[in-house]
Amino acid sequence: MPEAMPQAAQRPPAAPDVGIPPDATAAAVRRVADAVRRRVLDYTLKNNGGYLSQACSSAETLATLYLRVMRLGASQAPLVPRPFAGVPGPSNPDAFTGADYNGPQGPALDRFIFSPVHYALVLYSLLIELGRLGPNGLDAFNQDGSTVELIGAEHSPGHEVTAGSLGQALSQAGGIALARRLKGETGRVWVFMSDGEFQEGQTWEAFAALAHHRIGNLGVYIDANAQQCDGAMAEVMTIEPLAERLRAFGADVHEVDGHDSDALAAAADGFGTGDRPLVVIARTDPCRGIELMRKRAPKLHYLRFTSDAERRAYENALNSWVRGD
């Protein structure tokens, strides 16, 4: 065992998240997920484009993870995100990751590894709803010199590893999970992935390794929205039958409606003491909550307004949403 563990690992587990009961209900998840979608739409308008469909598909999954699945301590990070402090390196002691938004590290606490970092705005918006990021936490979004980047980096709030080259985070999470087992820690490692990442060979290498090494403290939630940059996944390169493939690779697989928080949470019940990785395939709708998006299908990956009329239509949708129409 390493003799010198990181300082954070020696701290006692912190109190539960501020203002959020650890046994949150599906109604609480729904409220948070709606607010996340609204905020992402707002910033998509402010930036004249953005990863909006990802909020539509993943809002309940991410909210359920934070509100009902993961055992996290209170945020250790400032409400207003720190500016970029330079890339990590031997001559830069100031570099940091955004993991402290997910609380301290501790033997009994869970870890969250965020893989499809183009979903960053969804995660930032969620952190605001949870009080882990201040209400003005997005003021620096997509601004030069900010850590609140369009595509998240490991210094971005809620992020811990470098994952933007898709399909790489699961392997890193596997190493973290293996290390935690070697250290006798009981906390689990949760990975949020997008379905497109199952086109990468590395993802399957990782599942082979997780099964071979009987890593039972790592759980994966997949936002299976069936769409990717070029369009519908079924047209680009199908990954189906995903559940059967993952079962054949030795995972404990649950396939659920990704907008049903109770089903998402139930899949993780009691997880963490076995010897197989858990996979929850969240089947999702990339237009959920913003019906206007359906007009653009199957090109949903990045919303860039093609006309003033289209932009106004989304503005109207946001305004009527805010008014509660």
Next chain:
Amino acid sequence: MTETVTRPHRDHLVRWAADKPEVLVLSADLTSSCEADAFRDAYPQRFFSLGMAEQNMMGFAAGLAREGFFPYIHTFAVFVTRRPFDQVAMAIAYPNLPVRLVGFLPGLTTPGGVTHQAIDDVGLMRLIPNMTVLEAGDATEVTSILDVAQAVDGPVYIRQLRGEVPRLFPADEPMRLGRARLLADGDDLCVISSGICTEEALRATAALQDRGLGVRHLHVSTLKPFDDPAVLEALSAVRAGVVTMENHSIIGGLGAAVAERMAGHGIGRRLLRLGLRDTYAHGASRPYLLREYGLDAAALVRAAEDLTGTRLDIDEADLAAVRVGTLTAAEKTEDL
């Protein structure tokens, strides 16, 4: 006569790691081939087989390193540097994690042909920010390279030797980070060699000095950072020019590093780079390949003739007769 040490890394790794419980070994189906089998047998709980899946192995190593372990990846150099390049760059090097990438079969040391010959690994690893690049040139360095790597705050690529390895340097003179070894002194010609090319260079430098040519010969084992003041001093001091010798492409490796250094300091000397001249190689014996591609002692003689503009009349017999034993300390093996 030069002492030859059989598989110096194999047993040394076991001894070295005995009091380092945070050191792990990760392997990709080449455990015995990379002399990690003794570690596996001695410390099975610290050895992890990750199969022929190098991209995933790099991620696992990164995760383990984030948690306080020191993963020593063992596989062939080509499978460390080419196949999982993005994973090495993003998962390991960007966060400056202390993963040690131990790559075997550098350059033309394998008859395995183009798929097994790492001719671009130094260049690829030098390109990556935060990466330190080390190369072993003899049995003393094969063993002392682990201490050098372990002291580095960040990822390290170790270009390692296996099997029958000559001892060119005294066992009690270990490798030091960023410090070249001065093997001969003179003012006419500067020879800078690395890895197995140093043994070849030693065969030629003695013959060159016999012909009255002053040769300043430096052996380099730290390829990045490349900031040894002794190298700069040697490059500036010689009259006729500089020859680099490396078991690698002349693009991106030692020769390129020397060229960058000379240009940066305005050192106006001719530079001849011996190495693979923008070509792949093929499967054949090491002596055959070193001769075919001009990485042997005879190639250094030709380069010296070119730079000095003189015929030196050194033939194969002269080179074969040269013994490097005068520079070794075979009698000091008990120091191991």
